[in-house]
Amino acid sequence: xxxxxxxxxxxxxxxxxxxxxxxxxxxxxxxxxxxxxxxxxxxxxxxxxxxxxxxxxxxxxxxxxxxxxxxxxxxxxxxxxxxxxxxxxxxxxxxxxxxxxxxxxxxxxxxxxxxxxxxxxxxxxxxxxxxxxxxxxxxxxxxxxxxxxxxxxxxxxxxxxxxxxxxxxxxxxxxxxxxxxxxxxxxxxxxxxxxxxxxxxxxxxxxxxxxxxxxxxxxxxxxxxxxxxxxxxxxxxxxxxxx
Amino acid sequence: xxxxxxxxxxxxxxxxxxxxxxxxxxxxxxxxxxxxxxxxxxxxxxxxxxxxxxxxxxxxxxxxxxxxxxxxxxxxxxxxxxxxxxxxxxxxxxxxxxxxxxxxxxxxxxxxxxxxxxxxxxxxxxxxxxxxxxxxxxxxxxxxxxxxxxxxxxxxxxxxxxxxxxxxxxxxxxxxxxxxxxxxxxxxxxxxxxxxxxxxxxxxxxxxxxxxxxxxxxxxxxxxxxxxxxxxxxxxxxxxxxxxxxxxxxxxxxxxxxxxxxxxxxxxxxxxxxxxxxxxxxxxxxxxxxxxxxxxxxxxxxxxxxxxxxxxxxxxxxxxxxxxxxxxxxxxxxxxxxxxxxxxxxxxxxxxxxxxxxxxxxxxxxxxxxxxxxxxxxxxxxxxxxxxxxxxxxxxxxx
Numbered sequence: 105x106x107x108x109x110x111x112x113x114x115x116x117x118x119x120x121x122x123x124x125x126x127x128x129x130x131x132x133x134x135x136x137x138x139x140x141x142x143x144x145x146x147x148x149x150x151x152x153x154x155x156x157x158x159x160x161x162x163x164x165x166x167x168x169x170x171x172x173x174x175x176x177x178x179x180x181x182x183x184x185x186x187x188x189x190x191x192x193x194x195x196x197x198x199x200x201x202x203x204x205x206x207x208x209x210x211x212x213x214x215x216x217x218x219x220x221x222x223x224x225x226x227x228x229x230x231x232x233x234x235x236x237x238x239x240x241x242x243x244x245x246x247x248x249x250x251x252x253x254x255x256x257x258x259x260x261x262x263x264x265x266x267x268x269x270x271x272x273x274x275x276x277x278x279x280x281x282x283x284x285x286x287x288x289x290x291x292x293x294x295x296x297x298x299x300x301x302x303x304x305x306x307x308x309x310x311x312x313x314x315x316x317x318x319x320x321x322x323x324x325x326x327x328x329x330x331x332x333x334x335x336x337x338x339x340x341x342x343x344x345x346x347x
Numbered sequence: 348x349x350x351x352x353x354x355x356x357x358x359x360x361x362x363x364x365x366x367x368x369x370x371x372x373x374x375x376x377x378x379x380x381x382x383x384x385x386x387x388x389x390x391x392x393x394x395x396x397x398x399x400x401x402x403x404x405x406x407x408x409x410x411x412x413x414x415x416x417x418x419x420x421x422x423x424x425x426x427x428x429x430x431x432x433x434x435x436x437x438x439x440x441x442x443x444x445x446x447x448x449x450x451x452x453x454x455x456x457x458x459x460x461x462x463x464x465x466x467x468x469x470x471x472x473x474x475x476x477x478x479x480x481x482x483x484x485x486x487x488x489x490x491x492x493x494x495x496x497x498x499x500x501x502x503x504x505x506x507x508x509x510x511x512x513x514x515x516x517x518x519x520x521x522x523x524x525x526x527x528x529x530x531x532x533x534x535x536x537x538x539x540x541x542x543x544x545x546x547x548x549x550x551x552x553x554x555x556x557x558x559x560x561x562x563x564x565x566x567x568x569x570x571x572x573x574x575x576x577x578x579x580x581x582x583x584x585x586x587x588x589x590x591x592x593x594x595x596x597x598x599x600x601x602x603x604x605x606x607x608x609x610x611x612x613x614x615x616x617x618x619x620x621x622x623x624x625x626x627x628x629x630x631x632x633x634x635x636x637x638x639x640x641x642x643x644x645x646x647x648x649x650x651x652x653x654x655x656x657x658x659x660x661x662x663x664x665x666x667x668x669x670x671x672x673x674x675x676x677x678x679x680x681x682x683x684x685x686x687x688x689x690x691x692x693x694x695x696x697x698x699x700x701x702x703x704x705x706x707x708x709x710x711x712x713x714x715x716x717x718x719x720x721x722x723x724x725x726x727x728x729x730x731x732x733x734x735x736x737x738x739x740x741x742x743x744x745x746x
């Protein structure tokens with residue numbers, strides 16, 4: 105507990121950051137969960153939730169752009185696969201606090217550092233899935249495509265990428281849901297997000313539960329959105345299943 | 348339906364677009380391999396012909412075929428398509444002029460049948476209406492219902508997928524077709540059907556086709572000419588199916604063609620190609636004496652009762668001839684009645700199936716043309732003379 109208090113103290117937190125208890129007279133009396141209080145004070149969650157959405161959307165989008173580029177490169181030059189996997193694996197194994205510390209001297213406290221760290225964590229899954237999606241395109245489909253006179257570029261955009269969509273979106277789903285969870289740590293480097301409503305007062309059950317429900321809902325909504333996007337993008341899979 | 352086994356030189360007009368393919372001292376070496384996959388291959392495929400490349404696995408037949416559209420690069424030598432070197436062409440451009448059908452079909456799973464068929468027209472920038480009209484036309488050509496246009500490949504059976512594969516390869520009216528074991532992964536019944544349909548199709552479109560198979564029966568059935576390759580891509584023999592069966596160039600070819608090559612010859616000719624026995628005909632109400640006189644010198648022991656238009660009614664037994672006049676209803680039926688256009692192999696099968704030693708043969712309008720017997724076929728198989736005649740299109744299916 106002391107470690108994050110230290111980090112938090114290093115930033116410019118509002119004066120009442122740790123003073124939430126002052127508002128929860130209802131809780132003080134009952135000592136447990138009080139949904140009524142949470143509903144009354146739901147406005148307090150609006151800004152952290154919006155921040156949280158940014159902390160998910162921006163890293164996943166940036167991670168996708170980087171991983172997509174890496175996957176396309178590795179798809180053309182197979183020898184790049186091992187180093188790319190190695191780098192993204194190592195990034196993934198660095199504990200988040202350690203990564204924050206590494207980045208602090210470079211980017212300082214704040215949202216930028218959080219976004220860079222969260223982006224790094226999405227790379228593994230996004231690169232792996234995009235690359236394997238491209239690799240799993242059946243050889244005979246590529247052979248037929250080339251044999252009919254598709255150039256490598258046409259083959260990539262018209263055949264390989266469309267067929268990799270299910271795996272790419274599968275990667276985006278995992279990356280998105282895990283980033284929803286991971287982004288709560290942004291609070292420790294003053295990056296905002298829903299962590300603001302959890303860690304400074306982790307013993308405040310009503311607040312923690314309310315935040316948890318919002319996080320779950322966020323993860324669920326984003327996941328469903330991606331599932332719908334995939335279904336729209338891959339009509340051919342539905343007919344294959346319904347056969 | 349028109350008879351597909353049309354004279355080879357009579358249909359050259361529709362083959363105007365087809366291009367001859369010529370291998371000139373083609374050698375292919377793969378890096379890291381001592382022996383070349385193809386060695387000094389010389390081959391000329393006339394425009395509009397089906398040339399089957401056949402041989403055991405590892406003989407380089409697929410490699411030989413793939414060098415035509417440069418999906419495999421030539422190491423030495425050259426291949427000319429319509430007189431132009433493929434090495435001088437940009438590969439993607441070249442491939443759009445060459446139809447490509449592979450065993451695994453390789454349809455794009457994410458595109459509808461119509462979109463799959465329109466692949467090359469789309470690459471060539473055909474306007475939408477023209478593409479749609481072409482898809483419509485090709486579905487008809489490969490005998491798929493128009494409903495298939497909007498379906499995805501996963502909704503099709505293997506045979507239907509390969510029909511789409513053939514339609515897709517034909518979409519931009521290529522000058523040459525490359526077919527790599529196109530029916531190899533399909534069940535025997537459907538394969539036979541697809542082979543026949545392709546031959547029918549070829550009768551209409553007259554493309555230059557390079558067809559790869561490891562199956563000598565398929566090679567004999569499909570090929571106008573057959574190139575037998577041995578290991579190392581060396582050409583063992585390049586001949587018409589009839590020549591191949593009659594005079595294998597060496598032990599390798601003889602072995603590869605199989606011990607039953609005499610029987611295979613039967614698949615190459617039709618009943619009309621052989622000398623039939625004359626049928627001792629009898630008419631209702633004719634004096635039996637006349638009939639008996641006719642039977643004296645005949646090869647067939649019984650007289651064949653025919654109607655006034657000489658269509659067979661049945662065989663007359665001794666009892667039928669006991670009276671003065673030939674009766675209206677003979678003891679035995681004329682079945683099986685063979686057709687002049689039956690493939691010999693099928694005619695023999697029909698005889699064996701019915702247990703008959705001989706059967707009447709009728710022409711297209713049902714008029715008796717003669718009698719075919721197992722004895723005739725046996726004599727034919729014994730005499731090499733009959734085999735010197737070429738019957739290139741005998742197996743062509745007819746409707």
